[in-house]
Amino acid sequence: RKEVEQDPGPFNVPEGATVAFNCTYSNSASQSFFWYRQDCRKEPKLLMSVYSSGNEDGRFTAQLNRASQYISLLIRDSKLSDSATYLCVVNPNNNAGNMLTFGGGTRLMVKP
């Protein structure tokens, strides 16, 4: 089983649509969870951290289900500028290194 698994997509949605991405992770001891956004041939940029209680940042809502080892990202009212690859990212342990394990990403294309 892959450490962090995502549906690669692409998800093609019209502007204004609501879209949801899911991610599963294999290491039950994982401590921290994030969604990053990556535009084509650019660096990953932190979109939001994911907390156990769920959290929202504007049009973006992230949820974590530790029992199912499942993370989700919901984007409401999609904009053209939301077109990108969304990376599910996990910190598998809590040592000083704090390395991140990335999923393969889910590609979103928002059409006019």
Added chain:
Amino acid sequence: EPEVTQTPSHQVTQMGQEVILRCVPISNHLYFYWYRQILGQKVEFLVSFYNNEISEKSEIFDDQFSVERPDGSNFTLKIRSTKLEDSAMYFCASKIGQGSGYTFGSGTRLTVV
């Protein structure tokens, strides 16, 4: 907004040559990282560096790779004898503390021919 700066943005090298990729992390950050992304594949961890030593490294980071922070400002990744499969985007990242988020640099695209 503070940035992580990487140079060069693109480097082409012949197989077997040594390359040094350079990074200037954000000045008050304490944790430094190298990641790589082969075209069309996921971002992969290479190495983390804290308190002037390697704190973690992946299986990819073999004897051909080394890191240095020679002057308290630059953070370099050296590949001693490049192979074709080292062709990838190499991202440097830094963070201020354990609980904080990463800032990634814009990457160096390494092409080995």
